[in-house]
Amino acid sequence: MGRAPCCDKASVKRGPWSPEEDTKLKEYIEKHGTGGNWIALPQKAGLKRCGKSCRLRWLNYLRPNIKHGDFSDEEDRIICSLYVNIGSRWSIIAAQLPGRTDNDIKNYWNTKLKKKLMGLLPLSHHRKQPSFPSSFTLQNPPLSPSAHQLYGEYCTYTPTTTTSFTSNIEPPFSLPSSNYASTSDITTSVSHPVYQNQDSMQCYYPIMRDNSSNNNNNMLMFGSEGSCSTSSDGSCTNQGREIIKQEERIGCHSYNNNNDNFMLSHSNNINDGEKSCAAGEWFSQTLLAPLGYDIEDIKQLISSSSSTTIFNNVDENKTEEKAMYYYYY
DNA sequence: AATATTGACAACCGCCCTTCC
DNA sequence: CGGAAGGGCGGTTGTCAATAT
Structure with missing residues (x-):
């Protein structure tokens, strides 16, 4: 018995976002905010999208000051450092890299940085x-x-x-x-x-x-x-x-x-x-x-982070x- | 030139946690 | 206190472009 889905998958649009959808979502959030309810947001914004999808789109792509691509050496080092210390807690890592999203960092790690390490590129x-x-x-x-x-x-x-x-x-x-x-x-x-x-x-x-x-x-x-x-x-x-x-x-x-x-x-x-x-x-x-x-630094870091479910839940x-x-x- | 492979990244899925009633 | 709902997260998949064969 699984959990009920957050939306009716048959009636929501999936796949890549169109520029029109982006505009709708952006304008709505800039005007009204998220209202603390992502599930209800798409309907209010006139979007045929799942609330979760809207949230992801906003957080990973549409919200202001997002940086994409071209990770610097410093960012590489931060990512490596944090990964070594706390593992794949991308949201925590992202919190230390202004403008970067957890998804971005995760993708970067999986597609480039990991290979960089494996391929002996110097850090x-x-x-x-x-x-x-x-x-x-x-x-x-x-x-x-x-x-x-x-x-x-x-x-x-x-x-x-x-x-x-x-x-x-x-x-x-x-x-x-x-x-x-x-x-x-x-x-x-x-x-x-x-x-x-x-x-x-x-x-x-x-x-x-x-x-x-x-x-x-x-x-x-x-x-x-x-x-x-x-x-x-x-x-x-x-x-x-x-x-x-x-x-x-x-x-x-x-x-x-x-x-x-x-x-x-x-x-x-x-x-x-x-x-x-x-x-x-x-x-x-x-x-x-x-x-x-070190671990204490990371814990300190985490406790002061704006991210929510962090260290206390970690084994x-x-x-x-x-x-x-x-x-x- | 056609096909296969690889890389990059956006988006989705499903689980877990927190909050609310 | 317990269950439902929503949010957050990490892992995975899908898609498209670039490159190799």
Whole structure:
């Protein structure tokens, strides 16, 4: 037994709006307002449209000061930042971008921005130089041109003092098919396990690979997928986790190296002894958003937002999970 | 030149929440 | 307090244009 429809679909017009309809709706709302009742509005305005359709048309297209197309880099960063932190809550994201509608942002994300990330196009915050422990020295990264462009000189590091370490813990991602050490050969410097290229001594900080996906379109691991690890049979299991505050963040970025099909990350602040992790442990972190948002910022943001149904209705755990991604450290 | 594929975006659908009676 | 109605939202679909084959 479903809910009764808001209007008689047989008697209302559907599909693209004509300029005449737009004019009618715009003129009516500018003159009378919405009256707080969208269902009754079309009849009053002389439109053969569903009230919901009128509302959408007004909010997404007709209301004043709407911006369409040409998202700026700054807007990209804001969208990415908020998406990482709160997920696909487009109305909240839209509230931070004057003139943008949730529908616009949603479409932009789905058609362009997501692909932009997947396609390794640079986002400015990826280029931020991390600080590295003194035990690491900078190496010229043997990266593909696109990855090198993206990550500059901050991708690969060679430990000057390497302590052999064998982890019994299965990494939560697939190891690269060749050239890199197997699980039992994971080598660590200090207490930080890394993958080590056995030929060059270059070490990589691997983070999760999106094995939950059927294809190889790896991308930044935010969202709930990041809360599971992938075992050899492809199944996912939840892992213990510890939340590291933003200020304590270790920091990592990832990209898909198309050649070896795994993700690399770089780290900062890992020389903070108090925050050192035991080798092979799982950790989670609150992602440091490029604009400096963290969960508290977002909550604050949300509470002051004019949008209605926002955070209080959100499953806190789910939201927090959305705000994190996990990596092997 | 014809057809298939892809991309962009407007619009719709249906669920959930809030408000009102 | 409970149910109905309306609003808001995220996900999905439809349509059209551009591009590739």
